[in-house]
Each structure stands twice: as C-alpha cells, then as structure tokens.
Amino acid sequence: MEKIVRRTIDWEKTGRNLQILRMDNLTLRRQVCFELNFEKGECEGNCSACRFDMDASISRAELAAVFHTSDSVIFNWESGRTPVDLEDMLLYCRISGVALEDILVYEA
DSSP: OOOOOOOOOOOHHHHHHHHHHHHOOOOHOOOOOHHHHTTTTTTOOOOGGGOOOOOSSOOOHHHHHTTSSSSHHHHHHHHSSSOOOHHHHHHHHHHHTTTTTHHBBBBO
C-alpha cells in the first residue's frame, strides 16, 4: 500500500483554464448557444446549420445564464477569487467535453 497525499487545487491557475475554455472551446460555445436559444425557438439543435457565429467566444454573461448565476461569479471563478462548487465544475466539464483532471491545476 502506498501513502495517499492530499493535493490542493490552485484556483487561480484552474480559473485561467476555465477562462481559456470559455474563450476557445467550440463544444462549450455550441452548448451555451443551444441553452440560450432553444427555448426561444431560435435554435433547432443542428449546429452545422446554425446561423449564430461560433467563431466568437462566449461572454461571461452568456455562460452565467447557463449556470443560473451572475457574470461576477464567473469572473470570480476565472480569476481564482472563489473556488467553483463541485456540481458547477462537473457541469462545466460536461458541457465543454473536457475531463475534470484536464481543468484542475494542483499546487506544487
């Protein structure tokens, strides 16, 4: 048996990873676009025929709407000021198609 050492998350670096995802993850952009536009009848769920620009990054406000929170909460996550709740982190991973271990950065 080996000793298991508790690792501490570096929330500032993890927050930068979240910001990079928001700015540059097509899967996240598509899911946020779908979430924001489907119920308004402006999205059919067919991203290949989408009329919305998928080249642009999503804003903090758009992401906040999906998480049912404010853009200041998203800012605090991305700046490392506040840690992300586990449920929100798992949702973030799911909608961006990225594994949790690929987002988290641990202190050295």
